[in-house]
Amino acid sequence: MLNAMLKAEFRKKYMQKRKALSDDEAFLLSEKIFGNFIDYFKPFPNQKIHIFVPIRKFREINTELFIDYFLSRNIRVFVPKVIKTGLISVEIFTGTRYEINTWGIAEPDSDQDSGITDFDFVITPLLYCDRKGNRVGYGKGFYDGFFESISADTKKIGVNYFNPDENIDDIRDHDIPLDYLVTPDAVLSFSGLSE
Structure with missing residues (x-):
């Protein structure tokens, strides 16, 4: 049986594990x-992908690799921007200008919400994800609210350096699990369906 820990414990443990990685x-x-x-999702032109811009000081996954690839292949790219207590989705392009917000996150200087809710994929930041797709983020709840606002058909995909090996003990009713987790070793599906 897998061990179980609280989100706060996972947050601390995996922030430390990330810091231990060299650049x-x-x-x-x-x-x-x-x-x-x-290799797994094979994105193609005109798909709509929502993806986070990495926070370098937290040593997040380098999603600039994804963003450059998508933009070079005419895949539409949207990134989150924090407005008050929620996230909006801003469409970005090769020449998009960014500003650094109060958390040290690069965000587009535009406040124009795209209004898109039928994304093909939402690539989601996290510190940890268990084998049921439950995620531990930074504790602000932005993505739980965002997940509620988008199409149920959108594939919610976490990306993490580490594989799941423990369960999250304090899952709440409003926590929305991921559909997939992509690690350096594998792509895990939580839907129970083989694709």
């Missing part, structure tokens, strides 16, 4: 995650 290790692992995503 080179984090980049190589990000490349493997990117390769696994492309």
Whole structure:
């Protein structure tokens, strides 16, 4: 039986595990995650993909690899921007300008919400994801609210350096699980369906 921990414990543990990675290790692992995503999901032109811009100080997955690939292949790219207590989705292009917000996150300087809710994929930041698709983020709840606002058909995909090996003990009713997790080693599906 797997061990179980609280979200706060996972948050602390996996922030430390990330900090222990060198810049080179984090980049190589990000490349493997990117390769696994492309091989499995095979994105194509005109699909709509919502993806986060990495927070470098938290050593997040280097999603710039994804963004550059998508933009070079005419895949529509949307990134989150925090407005008050929620996220909006801003469409970005090759020449999009960014500003750094109060959390140190690069966001588009535009406040224009795309209004898109039928994304093909939402590539989601996290610190940990268990084998049921439950995720631990930074505790602000932005993505739970965002998931409620988008199409039920959108594939919610987490990306992480680490494989799930413990369960999250304090899942709440409003927590929305992911559909997939992409790690350097594998793509895990939580739907129970083989694809």
